[in-house]
Amino acid sequence: MTTHELASADPGHAAFYHPALFYGTEDEYLDGVGTFVRDALEREHPVLVAVPGPRLPLLQDVVAGDRDRVRWVDMRQAGRNPGRILSMLQEFADRAGDAPVQASIVGEPIWVGRTPEEAAEATRHEALINLAFTGRPVSILCPYDTALPKDVLAQAHRTHPVVGDSRAYRASSRYADPHEVCSDCDTPLPEPQDALVLPFGERELTFARDEADRCAAAAGMAPARRTDWLLAVSEAISNSVRHGGGRGTLRMWRTGGELVAEIRDQGLLTDPLKGRRRPDPRAASGGRGLWIMHQLCDLVEIRATAQGLVLRLHMALE
Amino acid sequence: MAMVRRVEAPPERKPLEGCHSSVVFSDDRQWTEHLVAFVRGGLENGEQVKYVVDATAPERVMRALTDAGIDAVDAVTRGQLSVTAAPQPHRADAGFDQDAMIGSWHDAAEGARASGYQGLRAIGEMSWGARDSIGADRLLEYELRLHHELFPQLPLQVRCFYDRRLMSDAYVSVLASAHLTHLGEPHSVPALRVAPLTDRPGLLLSGSAGYDTRDAVAAAAAVVSGVAAPQVELDLSALRHLDAASLAVLADAAAVRPGGTPLKVRKAPSPLRRLLQLFPELDSAVEVVDR
Numbered sequence A: 001m002t003t004h005e006l007a008s009a010d011p012g013h014a015a016f017y018h019p020a021l022f023y024g025t026e027d028e029y030l031d032g033v034g035t036f037v038r039d040a041l042e043r044e045h046p047v048l049v050a051v052p053g054p055r056l057p058l059l060q061d062v063v064a065g066d067r068d069r070v071r072w073v074d075m076r077q078a079g080r081n082p083g084r085i086l087s088m089l090q091e092f093a094d095r096a097g098d099a100p101v102q103a104s105i106v107g108e109p110i111w112v113g114r115t116p117e118e119a120a121e122a123t124r125h126e127a128l129i130n131l132a133f134t135g136r137p138v139s140i141l142c143p144y145d146t147a148l149p150k151d152v153l154a155q156a157h158r159t160h161p162v163v164g165d166s167r168a169y170r171a172s173s174r175y176a177d178p179h180e181v182c183s184d185c186d187t188p189l190p191e192p193q194d195a196l197v198l199p200f201g202e203r204e205l206t207f208a209r210d211e212a213d214r215c216a217a218a219a220g221m222a223p224a225r226r227t228d229w230l231l232a233v234s235e236a237i238s239n240s241v242r243h244g245g246g247r248g249t250l251r252m253w254r255t256g257g258e259l260v261a262e263i264r265d266q267g268l269l270t271d272p273l274k275g276r277r278r279p280d281p282r283a284a285s286g287g288r289g290l291w292i293m294h295q296l297c298d299l300v301e302i303r304a305t306a307q308g309l310v311l312r313l314h315m316a317l318e
Numbered sequence B: 001m002a003m004v005r006r007v008e009a010p011p012e013r014k015p016l017e018g019c020h021s022s023v024v025f026s027d028d029r030q031w032t033e034h035l036v037a038f039v040r041g042g043l044e045n046g047e048q049v050k051y052v053v054d055a056t057a058p059e060r061v062m063r064a065l066t067d068a069g070i071d072a073v074d075a076v077t078r079g080q081l082s083v084t085a086a087p088q089p090h091r092a093d094a095g096f097d098q099d100a101m102i103g104s105w106h107d108a109a110e111g112a113r114a115s116g117y118q119g120l121r122a123i124g125e126m127s128w129g130a131r132d133s134i135g136a137d138r139l140l141e142y143e144l145r146l147h148h149e150l151f152p153q154l155p156l157q158v159r160c161f162y163d164r165r166l167m168s169d170a171y172v173s174v175l176a177s178a179h180l181t182h183l184g185e186p187h188s189v190p191a192l193r194v195a196p197l198t199d200r201p202g203l204l205l206s207g208s209a210g211y212d213t214r215d216a217v218a219a220a221a222a223v224v225s226g227v228a229a230p231q232v233e234l235d236l237s238a239l240r241h242l243d244a245a246s247l248a249v250l251a252d253a254a255a256v257r258p259g260g261t262p263l264k265v266r267k268a269p270s271p272l273r274r275l276l277q278l279f280p281e282l283d284s285a286v287e288v289v290d291r
Helices: A026-042 A053-069 A082-096 A116-132 A150-159 A178-185 A202-218 A223-243 A288-296 B028-044 B058-067 B072-078 B098-114 B127-131 B136-149 B169-176 B211-226 B244-255 B270-278
Strands: A019-023 A047-051 A070-074 A103-107 A138-145 A162-164 A169-171 A196-200 A248-255 A258-265 A299-305 A308-316 B020-025 B048-053 B081-085 B120-125 B156-163 B181-184 B192-196 B202-209 B233-242 B263-266 B286-289
Touching (some): A019 A026, A026 A053, A053 A070, A082 A116, A150 A178, A202 A223, A202 A248, A202 B211, A223 A248, A223 A288, B020 B169, B028 B048, B028 B120, B048 B058, B072 B081, B192 B211
Parallel strands (some): A019 A138, A019 A162, A047 A103, B048 B081, B120 B156, B233 B263
Antiparallel strands (some): A258 A308, A299 A308
């Protein structure tokens, strides 16, 4: 086996395989990703390609007549909040079934234009992929544009056991324990300039929900977004009361074209995968609330420390 | 000969307003006014009257009626009036047997009619529920069940007496709000109000449903799963918010309904519709009409 073959969906890889593909040009992108997808199709693997929308037609041309055998997803939409990507990947792999059927996925969670906050949560997502799929017959190729900031590219070496380009792949010497990467992502958050502050316990939940709704209305949030905002904030503050020491603090502020809600409590996020798999809606536990937040928000920033849990929910006004 | 298509008439359902009222008061004068007016009306109308005491001594009830010019002793002697302690099923230590309590009301109303009375009027002091720690959710369920299982069929009027001196504001607001008619002092509006529908089996949910209102949602769910009607509806036109847990509890209740008919939801708020988009597997239990 050549080093290049490591990048293909080799049936010999009955275990989890998670390489990062660094590309500098469109040709390198199409060569590296195209080879991965074509190999997977040749081996009749279920294939999911989730990359930024403008890349989709280029890749569809590469596989030409086999394009209908691939599930194509615009990552700018489906993965706008990096925290919901893993749920999508797990759902796809679950449908593909267990061994010997191997699922092959192209997931490009970070593209040029991602904000530093989004890139940090996408890095957390990349680390969590390694926890979620350990021991499962799934190959996930993650393309990285070399025009991305150096710190983002450096993190890709820590979150992928295998790294390379369209020519060759190798084990990453900088690969790090996923828990360590997640912990490193828990950096201090910048303080907002002008936030509405609402301490709450169970008795104040209704008031807090209504204040969140009023806040969205005052900011001129579109009706559909306002619904998502209210649902997400409601789930977050309920979690604080149920799991975060019985109470918390809700802060809300507007920045640019979005509203941000921060929920701070004494909770501990003992399972970093919580909320990253589609839950049974009838199950009271299992991360239902956090999963809903990830699905509805444009970005969920997580800071899980020994002092407590901080969630920042971002929602565009339009 | 022209064929005439026969149309089944809908089952008759008598107006429920006034059948089951909450009465909130905070002093003896108010208590006496409500007591006397209701009992006097019943006696004059040829109805049997029952006062089920809890915190009040029966002698005091009799004295208040007598002082108001009602010949209470004679009414008791004739069997038209009774002032008695709550039966065992009211008690938490007896298991708070709702079925037994509803059954006893049914028997009492039928008994009044069989004895030649126009119907039965009853006053129940509700302080026992707060004292015996039965739980507001189970009491709310009981109040809601009364609407669906007694009043549509029976000649019965019930006044539930809520004495603020014996119950918390939160208790009073949730339970008094579950009645179609309210008398006496105003009470605060609960975060989530659950009340019966007036014209069909079902409930009106108004306000905001979340973790803090889970008891009220549990009571509503118990009614949804237990109502012996082919169809049960929720009117959510005044509901601002419903969280995922509340929807799941209601969907679970709908799923175990006899016959498996889905819960009809009218005028669903946007959060509920959005949750059904996220969890389409709940669609089989919850049917949103007039989306």
